[in-house]
Amino acid sequence: MVDNTSLFSEVFQNRFPDFEIIASSVTEQNNIFFASAIKGSEKKLILAAGESSGIPSGFRGSKVDDEECSYLVCNQNHDNARAVRSLLSYTKPVILGNANSFGFGDRLGNAGPAHLRALADSEPVFKPVLAQQSIRELDRTGRSAREVLDAATWAVLQEGYTAGFGADADHLKTPEDIDRMIGAGFTMFTIDPSDHVNNRSQRMSKPQLLDAFKQLPWYGLNDSPNQFLKRYMGKTFRLANEYELELSEITVLRAAVKYGNVLMHTQEMFRYLSEFYSGNDVEVELSVDETTHPTTPDEHLIITSELQRIGVHLVSLAPRFSGVFEKGIDFRGDLDVFCNEYLLHQAIAEEYGDYKLSIHTGSDKFQVYESIGALGTGRVHIKTSGTSYLEALRVVANSDASLFREIMGLSLQRFETDRKTYHISADAGHLRDPLEYQDDDLPKLLDDDNARQVFHVTFGSVLTHVPQNNPEQGFRKRIMEVLQCNEKVYEKCLYRHFRRHIAPFEKK
Numbered sequence: 001m002v003d004n005t006s007l008f009s010e011v012f013q014n015r016f017p018d019f020e021i022i023a024s025s026v027t028e029q030n031n032i033f034f035a036s037a038i039k040g041s042e043k044k045l046i047l048a049a050g051e052s053s054g055i056p057s058g059f060r061g062s063k064v065d066d067e068e069c070s071y072l073v074c075n076q077n078h079d080n081a082r083a084v085r086s087l088l089s090y091t092k093p094v095i096l097g098n099a100n101s102f103g104f105g106d107r108l109g110n111a112g113p114a115h116l117r118a119l120a121d122s123e124p125v126f127k128p129v130l131a132q133q134s135i136r137e138l139d140r141t142g143r144s145a146r147e148v149l150d151a152a153t154w155a156v157l158q159e160g161y162t163a164g165f166g167a168d169a170d171h172l173k174t175p176e177d178i179d180r181m182i183g184a185g186f187t188m189f190t191i192d193p194s195d196h197v198n199n200r201s202q203r204m205s206k207p208q209l210l211d212a213f214k215q216l217p218w219y220g221l222n223d224s225p226n227q228f229l230k231r232y233m234g235k236t237f238r239l240a241n242e243y244e245l246e247l248s249e250i251t252v253l254r255a256a257v258k259y260g261n262v263l264m265h266t267q268e269m270f271r272y273l274s275e276f277y278s279g280n281d282v283e284v285e286l287s288v289d290e291t292t293h294p295t296t297p298d299e300h301l302i303i304t305s306e307l308q309r310i311g312v313h314l315v316s317l318a319p320r321f322s323g324v325f326e327k328g329i330d331f332r333g334d335l336d337v338f339c340n341e342y343l344l345h346q347a348i349a350e351e352y353g354d355y356k357l358s359i360h361t362g363s364d365k366f367q368v369y370e371s372i373g374a375l376g377t378g379r380v381h382i383k384t385s386g387t388s389y390l391e392a393l394r395v396v397a398n399s400d401a402s403l404f405r406e407i408m409g410l411s412l413q414r415f416e417t418d419r420k421t422y423h424i425s426a427d428a429g430h431l432r433d434p435l436e437y438q439d440d441d442l443p444k445l446l447d448d449d450n451a452r453q454v455f456h457v458t459f460g461s462v463l464t465h466v467p468q469n470n471p472e473q474g475f476r477k478r479i480m481e482v483l484q485c486n487e488k489v490y491e492k493c494l495y496r497h498f499r500r501h502i503a504p505f506e507k508k
């Protein structure tokens with residue numbers, strides 16, 4: 001039996017023959033039908049159809065009145081995204097809780113449909129965090145938090161994905177960062193206290209540690225040096241009836257000095273979010289992945305115990321894992337050491353924090369996913385972002401060699417500046433002048449680690465580059481046009497790439 005939505009897919013198509021109606025998007029609410037559509041090379045649209053009086057007032061568009069039916073042809077702009085979210089609840093982000101989740105950072109705002117398809121074709125292993133951008137990414141691309149959230153709403157509507165998605169305001173360092181993101185409707189808040197990690201503690205002698213230990217913000221933490229030492233020094237903590245962590249005096253002192261101010265700052269950010277936005281349904285991640293030294297399991301145990309004591313509740317925590325996690329390339333290091341520590345971190349997260357482990361810089365870590373996917377233990381959040389931008393550049397390299405060479409030229413120029421604050425080891429000296437590559441060799445650069453990292457961290461310079469003599473020819477506009485003309489290829493690249501990330505977690 002033909003259901004209403006497939007019937008209306010035909011109605012829309014017959015009424016607008018020069019539009020491509022996206023069948024997966026057709027939905028009905030209060031006898032009004034909606035569909036995502038594409039009109040030639042123009043931006044995607046949203047169509048509404050029904051009795052004229054029935055079309056909700058929040059939608060803005062051009063009206064077409066037929067005898068039996070009225071239609072509204074709307075641009076996918078912010079006002080219409082808000083109207084969609086107020087009408088179709090599944091297009092609003094929600095908190096995901098303890099469910100395994102996958103962060104699909106999307107610096108261009110057009111990768112969402114393929115992200116959802118890569119996930120939908122797997123058994124329900126992950127919930128999608130479809131809107132995810134860090135303050136650093138927004139500052140570098142010039143995009144707003146609402147643009148990121150709207151892109152996720154349009155993707156969910158287009159794919160007819162009704163199972164719920166998250167929205168991660170990533171790497172927040174100040175209360176102002178929280179204000180900037182929560183106003184757009186984000187639901188997950190990743191606190192980044194890395195500026196408060198005392199990395200010097202790694203090299204401190206015991207006298208230096210004792211001196212720094214006394215100067216920690218004990219009053220703010222409602223604690224004292226002696227009470228802290230009594231809780232941990234010389235204590236043995238059993239984990240999952242399998243592991244034991246015995247905390248020596250020097251370990252406890254070093255952990256306190258390294259993370260003491262992190263706890264204070266995290267408490268302040270958590271209280272700000274909880275008190276100023278008490279009406280919002282939110283969840284919090286703590287990310288200490290961008291520090292100079294790995295987070296040891298001993299340190300993780302102390303951090304999570306202290307967070308519990310000061311009333312900070314997390315949905316996930318991102319430690320700095322051992323081994324080399326760099327942007328845009330696979331894991332480097334001893335995979336056995338990583339897996340052993342991962343299991344310890346998982347046991348701590350489960351037993352002392354009841355939260356997920358979060359893997360940042362999760363793009364392209366295929367060796368890790370083959371290992372931990374097979375383990376099938378614990379709960380995990382995986383965070384990716386730059387890798388979707390690299391797949392977009394792969395399409396540009398295959399479709400518009402001239403544009404790609406221009407982008408590569410700018411990326412090489414900007415690399416040494418833009419690489420700051422990113423943990424990468426690429427050597428641009430291995431790359432040649434863009435003009436020295438044959439057209440056919442350009443796409444292969446997206447499989448070269450040095451080139452991947454050069455492109456990965458220069459996204460901001462590229463996406464905000466507008467030639468003074470020709471403002472209409474900015475790189476972002478040209479990239480989006482190439483992707484729009486090659487949408488099926490782009491979606492196939494993204495789908496294939498994210499299936500490779502997700503498949504290792506599917507039950508064999």
Ligand SMILES: O=C(O)[C@@H](O)[C@H](O)[C@H](O)C(=O)CO
Nearest residue numbers: 134136360361362383384385
């Ligand atoms: O580039 C960024 O700022 C973000 O993508 C950030 O690195 C994010 O937390 C991440 O780890 C994505 O892989």
